[in-house]
Amino acid sequence: MAKLDFIFSVHMCALSESISVMRMLAEQAEKNVALALKEAEDLIKEHKHEEEAYDQYGESYVRQRTFYSCGASIDYDHDEVLLTHKFMIAQLTRRSAFLTMFGLFEHRMSQCLEFMLELTGFEGKLKGMGPIEKAHDMLKKVIGGKGITDLDHLTVIRNVMAHNDGTAKGYSEISTRIGRKNTWEKRVLSAIRKTEGVGVSVNFFDGVLMDERFLEYAADDFQRYVEEMEAAVQRYHAKYGSESSKNRRKGWLSRIKEHWFVKMFAYYFSNLSSALQNR
Template identity: 25%
Template sequence: MILKTTAKNWFTNYLCPTIDLLLGFVVSTENQIKGNIKHFEENKKGIVIDQGYPELEQYVTEYNGLTSDGWDLHSVFGEYYPSLHRRSAFLTLVGIFEHELDKLCEHCKEQFNLNDSLSDLSSRGLERSTEYLKQHVDIATHKNTRLWCDIKKIQILRNSFAHQDGKTFNDNGDIPQIIQHVKENSFLSIDDRSEVIINEGYLEYIRDTYFRYFELLNNSLQDKLKNA
């Protein structure tokens, strides 16, 4: 029999198994990236570009239609493409966590027989769900913690990837939260186009950061349930 998910068992019976599944997703993503890099190293080939004259012949490396006379192939296939792959996984992870926190708010509405719904609030994303938990469920949302600060930086970086190609600036100038986040996080770097590069380890960092923050929320929720 499948146990119904409630505010009381949401963390242990639902979120923790989901976190385990997301670890598998992260590992699978990184393994695919490593496989792609290995395929590049093993299948790149040297070719001759014939300019019509023997003295103008060029010896270049070619892979997947790109040649080393026009591209830094090691940078493209060893850094840029892997970062693009991780971008997609990054957006997926953050979207899942936002969805799961919305679901917690729905469970709380049912658990405590609340009249107001999450959709009644005008904000969006984690700001909306945490505000609902604070205002209507009346639990601490731990916004004075380092975890929340880190999540806010993750959210800002997510928005940059979604809307401006991961740039560290917008029309108003540099985005200090992104620049600071890169400086603080060894799994991020910035390339010569001022785009953030996601390196191996960052996806696991996201998973762990959200999990630990949700753990704090659950502790607050369980305290309220004990006193209800």
């Protein structure tokens, strides 16, 4: 099979490196969670405050009450404070790690999408909101990767974490509703069902929770996708090698022309501004 050139190798090397970074993030996040949970008991602080109370005769008096705090958790119940703190630490640490992993992958995929567009010379419209969704549409529509399973479940989880504070609003109602569901509702249901066996669950308040398995699973699924994408692009190049090389050269020339035009426009504008100032 004919191998692609240096540019594609650079993109794939960067993607592979990002997967290694993701695995490091996942491992470190779980270590941080384990350490924080271990130290949580020692971090609880006891406080006292005065409050007005009433005896059995309706007479008021001042009494002292004890309450506890740990991080952002405050309550009169010691055990409740401890449980809430542990919960928040675990979920926020995993959420932060996953959002970083997803952002890194999205950045690398935008570069791969640009390369695939140059490789094929495709100028049509691609479905999707971001580079990951558009790259997948490109793989299916042009490259020939129709058998590649998408990453929509991870995209949905990411959106829930980033935009809804980890809450899949209305999930309890949606999951039991027999009637019609809109596109977003179908995506949420599919995402939860695909990931509930690998570390994702939904609580009574529609909060999407991650356990110790999810980050590793996400890194594995990103890697699976990268390998399948690379194989599909290699097959495309082996089949349309000469034509794809022409398209790629055309893309480079277009970028060179665009860069030259921008530089010349900036040079002209700079000289014009200087001339006007000297008048």
